[in-house]
Amino acid sequence: MSDTTTAEQTQEPRLITETGLDLRIADIIEPVLVPMGYQLVRVRLSSQNGATLQIMAERTDGTMTVEDCEAISTAISPVLDVEDPVEKQYHLEVSSPGIDRPMVRKSDFTRWAGHLIKCETSILVDNRKRFRGKIVSADDEGFTIERDQPAYGEEPTVVIPFTALAEGRLILTDDLIRDALVADKKAKAQQAANQNFEDENSPID
Numbered sequence: 001m002s003d004t005t006t007a008e009q010t011q012e013p014r015l016i017t018e019t020g021l022d023l024r025i026a027d028i029i030e031p032v033l034v035p036m037g038y039q040l041v042r043v044r045l046s047s048q049n050g051a052t053l054q055i056m057a058e059r060t061d062g063t064m065t066v067e068d069c070e071a072i073s074t075a076i077s078p079v080l081d082v083e084d085p086v087e088k089q090y091h092l093e094v095s096s097p098g099i100d101r102p103m104v105r106k107s108d109f110t111r112w113a114g115h116l117i118k119c120e121t122s123i124l125v126d127n128r129k130r131f132r133g134k135i136v137s138a139d140d141e142g143f144t145i146e147r148d149q150p151a152y153g154e155e156p157t158v159v160i161p162f163t164a165l166a167e168g169r170l171i172l173t174d175d176l177i178r179d180a181l182v183a184d185k186k187a188k189a190q191q192a193a194n195q196n197f198e199d200e201n202s203p204i205d
Helices: 003-010 020-036 066-083 106-111 174-200
Strands: 038-046 052-059 091-095 116-125 128-138 142-147 157-161 165-170
Touching (some): 052 066
Parallel strands (some): 052 091
Antiparallel strands (some): 038 052
């Protein structure tokens, strides 16, 4: 099985995707990112500095280095030049999702359980569309949050179906910063161990 096929099979679909021009750009660059071992988080074309095309991406283990950003920029620039989806000059900005990241995949909610999130739904859930609280748990259908400031008469916890999620983002806290740094350190250590294993098992010329 090729590396490309493996990457495509392990690529988890996003719950939240773009619309309009942003979606077209996502459709252009995602087939480039996946075989490289990255997953797309978000595409956003803004009027910042005239026009800025922001690409958020990460490795499947959640890590993202400056070198990764440079590799992605180098890989997608020629494709964007050929397809030419933006009809004006723009600045390309490739970045990691950051610690207070957008939550776009089901695994994000499992990975960051125990941390605060603010989110918005496309339909009313428990008579609300906006929520803030701690992620208690997540399964294949949705996630449960414990509200940090429930209104009078509201249940302390609420289950939000993934099908209703319109937007979600982690809230920056000291605990989140600590856990994000620990997770990043572990992932990079695992990458190094895997690389050493591959080097030891590579054929000798």
